[in-house]
Amino acid sequence: MKDTTITLHTAFKVGQVDPRIFGGFLEHMGRAVYEGVYDPDCIHADEDGFRTDVLTALEPLQYTVMRYPGGNFASGYHWLNGIGPRNQRPTMQDLAWQSKEPNQIGTDEYIQLCRRMNWTPMLTVNLGTGTPEEARNWVEYCNSSTGTYYADMRAANGSEPPHGVKLWCLGNEMDGPWQLGHVPADQYAIRAQQAAKMMKDTDPSLELVACGSCAVDLPTYMEWDRHVLEYLGDLADYISLHRYVGNPADDTPDYLAVTNSIDQQIEEMDAVCRYVQGKNRSRKRAYLCFDEWNVWYRARQPEHMDGKGKFAPHLIEEVYNLEDALVVAGFLNSFIRHADVLKIANLAQIVNVIAPILTQGDAMLLQSIYYPLAMYTKRRSGISLQPVVQGPTYEGQTNGQVTYIDTSAILNGDQLHVFTTNRNLEDAMTVRINLADRSIVALADAELLTGPDPKAANSYEQPHLIKAQPFQAAEINDGAAIVTLPPLSVAALTFRLVH
Numbered sequence: 001m002k003d004t005t006i007t008l009h010t011a012f013k014v015g016q017v018d019p020r021i022f023g024g025f026l027e028h029m030g031r032a033v034y035e036g037v038y039d040p041d042c043i044h045a046d047e048d049g050f051r052t053d054v055l056t057a058l059e060p061l062q063y064t065v066m067r068y069p070g071g072n073f074a075s076g077y078h079w080l081n082g083i084g085p086r087n088q089r090p091t092m093q094d095l096a097w098q099s100k101e102p103n104q105i106g107t108d109e110y111i112q113l114c115r116r117m118n119w120t121p122m123l124t125v126n127l128g129t130g131t132p133e134e135a136r137n138w139v140e141y142c143n144s145s146t147g148t149y150y151a152d153m154r155a156a157n158g159s160e161p162p163h164g165v166k167l168w169c170l171g172n173e174m175d176g177p178w179q180l181g182h183v184p185a186d187q188y189a190i191r192a193q194q195a196a197k198m199m200k201d202t203d204p205s206l207e208l209v210a211c212g213s214c215a216v217d218l219p220t221y222m223e224w225d226r227h228v229l230e231y232l233g234d235l236a237d238y239i240s241l242h243r244y245v246g247n248p249a250d251d252t253p254d255y256l257a258v259t260n261s262i263d264q265q266i267e268e269m270d271a272v273c274r275y276v277q278g279k280n281r282s283r284k285r286a287y288l289c290f291d292e293w294n295v296w297y298r299a300r301q302p303e304h305m306d307g308k309g310k311f312a313p314h315l316i317e318e319v320y321n322l323e324d325a326l327v328v329a330g331f332l333n334s335f336i337r338h339a340d341v342l343k344i345a346n347l348a349q350i351v352n353v354i355a356p357i358l359t360q361g362d363a364m365l366l367q368s369i370y371y372p373l374a375m376y377t378k379r380r381s382g383i384s385l386q387p388v389v390q391g392p393t394y395e396g397q398t399n400g401q402v403t404y405i406d407t408s409a410i411l412n413g414d415q416l417h418v419f420t421t422n423r424n425l426e427d428a429m430t431v432r433i434n435l436a437d438r439s440i441v442a443l444a445d446a447e448l449l450t451g452p453d454p455k456a457a458n459s460y461e462q463p464h465l466i467k468a469q470p471f472q473a474a475e476i477n478d479g480a481a482i483v484t485l486p487p488l489s490v491a492a493l494t495f496r497l498v499h
Contacts, residue, residue: 004391004405004429006418009436014384015340017410020120022377023346024063025292026110027071029097029353030307030315033105036351036359037113043362048112049104053364055117057357058350061370062377065167066119067291067346068110072096074172075128075180079138082106083157095180097315099307107142108154111163120167122291122346125195127171127188127211128181132195136202139168143203167207167344169240169291170195173214175224185224189231196235209289209344210236216243216265222272229276229286238289238344241269244354245327246297249397252323252454256423257396259330259406266290266334270341288338290345293331295324295369296354318354322466322488323454325368329406329421329490332376336408336419339384347373360460367458368466371449375468375492376419382412391429404429405485415444416495422485425454430484435497439479442496446471450489 026032035042040049069077073096081090082103089103107123114121123142125135137150142163144151151162170192173179183191188211196208210228213221225239243265247255269288277285299316307313318324328347335342351357356370389403396402406421416438422429433440448471458465471491475482485491 002392003432004389004403005432005434006405006407006409006420007388007390007434007436008385008409008416010385010411010438012386014337014386017336017339017380017382017384018343019064019380021290021335021342021345022063022380023065023067023122023344024061024119024350025067025071025346025348026069026350027348027353028069028073028077028094028101028105029071029099029349030317031312031352031359032349032355034312036353038105039359050113051359054351054357054359057364057366058117060374061356063117063119063350065122065344065346066114066117067122067124067169070096070124070172072172072179074124074126077126078130078134079107079141083108083141083153093309094307097305097307098309099313100309100311102311107163108157108159111159111165121163121165122167122169123165124169124172127174127191127195128179132191132198135195136198139199139202139206166205167209168199169209169211171211173242174211175218175220176214185220185227186231189228192228193232193235196232200235207237208235209238209240209291210286212239212241212269214242216261222268225269225272226276229273230280233280234282234284236286239269239273239286241265241288241290242292243290244292244294244296246295247323248297251397252425253394253423254396254399255323256326256330257399257402258327259334260396260399260402262331262334263337266338266342270338273341288342290335290342292346292348294348294354295320295327299354316354317352317358319457320356320367320369321455321457322368322451325372325449325466326421326423326488326490328369329372329376329419332372333406333408333419333421336384336410337387363460365458365460365463368451371466371468372490375447375449375490379410379417379492379494382410382415382417385409385411405431414497416440416497418493418495420483420485420491420493422487422489424487426487428484428486430482433481433483433495438497438499440476440481440495441498442476443472443474443481444494444496446474446491446493448486448489448491450486454488
């Protein structure tokens with residue numbers, strides 16, 4: 001099999017990589033909050049009830065923004081239930097996941113966790129069963145100086161300085177028939193416009209994410225987004241994208257080729273944003289916020305999404321394997337390649353619920369998808385370069401033709417970060433990395449993730465079966481780098497450059 005060449009040039013810049021594409025998502029669902037980040041009965045709990053083992057494991061992922069409190073949960077959530085003395089907060093039935101919600105974690109605890117973890121808060125308002133005024137009141141509670149009703153309520157709850165939440169989502173998946181308060185696009189647009197106007201009147205510095213199509217296979221896809229953006233006009237700073245992928249057909253080559261479809265979704269949604277900007281004759285266009293994405297397909301049956309009235313039920317707890325880790329790397333490659341239009345992305349979710357981290361009692365497990373997230377995020381600073389990949393290809397059954405090597409690249413001063421995935425199931429692939437107008441002089445740092453087979457997964461019995469390892473097998477020849485990647489592997493490489 002012939003080699004693959006990745007050609008880059010510093011003049012072919014896509015755009016600055018927004019660090020917010022390395023965000024996360026924490027929903028009141030299953031065991032994400034309770035028994036996830038918060039578990040006062042755990043031996044690892046601190047004085048605030050947060051699990052220090054989980055928070056320590058989250059630190060290398062360096063999440064930037066953290067979306068909260070949902071998700072589907074947000075469409076039935078009333079934020080006033082989650083503030084004030086804990087012993088006075090009501091226990092509610094959550095209709096989204098049919099679970100018992102004690103409201104022991106709410107706005108102020110979430111902000112406390114964000115500050116502790118250096119996360120930028122990102123709140124989703126309830127535009128399902130809630131009202132635009134309720135959303136506006138939440139902005140006042142979070143962002144206004146004392147002297148008004150809701151700001152004084154915040155101060156009485158122990159937080160006199162404003163929380164300063166600047167990023168807000170105008171509802172969640174409102175085009176989905178399963179959503180509490182689901183309405184057609186024209187009705188959602190009115191509701192979102194009313195909320196957005198009052199929210200920005202309360203704090204003009206807000207950035208607002210309009211609720212976009214939540215699945216590429218729904219009949220609302222793109223048409224919903226067009227209608228919503230046309231009606232909201234300049235009030236919308238971003239439009240949301242959601243995407244969950246999987247391998248239900250057990251076709252690994254086609255599954256790994258899903259990057260084609262992810263690229264297509266981003267480019268189609270960007271085309272809608274550009275179309276609306278032109279149609280509205282506006283100087284402002286909405287950018288993209290991929291605020292839910294992940295691998296999720298095994299735990300999609302109804303029993304995995306029905307809490308049966310329990311507290312912290314086990315819901316959609318996927319076990320991730322090596323091929324899933326390669327697909328997560330593929331998402332990140334696509335995000336970097338579209339840095340000019342994609343500004344925010346949130347992995348759904350961060351612990352237990354379709355997550356890179358699992359807990360079991362006092363024990364904790366890092367899943368395969370944890371490692372590409374950590375490998376990429378430590379190399380996320382800089383400008384995305386447009387890669388040209390020349391090499392062997394194959395045809396996915398549904399996702400079309402792709403090169404065996406998937407890639408993205410970030411230029412950061414005198415460093416070049418290159419991310420490569422070898423999708424070949426059987427053969428190692430030799431890759432030549434050529435930066436046309438500058439010379440690569442050395443490999444500064446690199447990591448490799450691979451494993452014995454595509455279905456290999458970490459377990460409590462074998463927690464380190466799939467784990468990133470240092471990688472040094474790079475040859476520098478005449479200003480270019482040559483690396484050989486094992487089959488089914490992800491590499492994150494940092495090179496030193498000279499002019």
